[in-house]
Amino acid sequence: MDMATDLQDFLIRLDRDIRARGDWGEVADYIPELARIAPGQFGIAVVTADGALATAGDATKGFSIQSISKVFTLACVLGRIGEQIWTRVGREPSGLRFDSIQLLETEDGRPRNPFINAGALVVTDELLTGRGPQDALAEILGFIRTAAGDDDIHIDRAVAQSEAGTGHRNIALAHYLKSCGNLRNAPELVLGTYFHQCAIEMSCVQLAMAGRAIAGLPDAPPVLSRARARRLNALMMLCGHYDGSGDFAFRVGLPGKSGVGGGILLIAPGRASIGIWSPGLNVFGNSHMGTHAAEALARATGWSVFG
Secondary structure, eight states: OOSTHHHHHHHHHHHHHHHHHOOOOBOOTTSHHHHTSOSOOOEEEEEETTSOEEEEESTTOOEEOGGGHHHHHHHHHHHHHGGGGGGTSOOSOOOSOTTOOHHHHHTTTOOSOTTSHHHHHHHHHHHHTTSOHHHHHHHHHHHHHHHHTOSOOEEOHHHHHHHHHHOHHHHHHHHHHHHTTOOOSOHHHHHHHHHHHHTEEEOHHHHHHHTHHHHTOTTOOSOSOHHHHHHHHHHHHHHTTGGGHHHHHHHHOSOEEEOTTSEEEEEETTTEEEEEEOOOBOTTSSBHHHHHHHHHHHHHHOOOTTO
């Protein structure tokens, strides 16, 4: 496929085909604010290496990025302490649900990777060390706004409160981490910061723009070194879709990070950064139609890290 016009035409056809299918999946009903969102929505935005932007569907509609925030929080921590974070959290796929406590019990409180919830709590704890939640959240938002080149990115307070009121598994994870000595700050501070970072609202366009540095695109703001971008891509490929990461890699062949708000940040290294959103989820807790769209896009463009 040629870029620009051909890509734009493809996205319009993809949007039309997805809406005709009407196979949306189920929204994350365990978070009350997300349970209210109509599943039958879809948006996609693609920023290519030449700086062109192609969009279709609900590409400018804001949504809760949820666990996609873990990529940006990890980027902030890598910038602060570098490789030291790996003494507290691993780099292996878990093979279990994103909120499972099972491996923490058998592996002495060291989470398998920074993208499952326990690992993300450790990363957030590291970002909090030596300062308060407002400063930590300001750093995350500042990083995302700079990466996206857009200051109109904010936290949805209603979503954060909704998560805090129902996040009992995350509360259990935080206290278990604390009992193992792998949480330095008070669990309440870590949890509050974590719930608010997950409640950051972005559109597909903003998400695609924010991913440019991870994709190594020429016009990306200098917020990440090439080495750190490579680390993030590797983790997104191995762990970005929880216990569905292998299935996503098999079907799509590109690094990606999902969120239970229905978003996917998809990276074609050196070629494109892609933001996708459809709030209905599949059995793994990843966007159902978003995954289908990612697979269709990779097939049409030939983009893959596997050649």
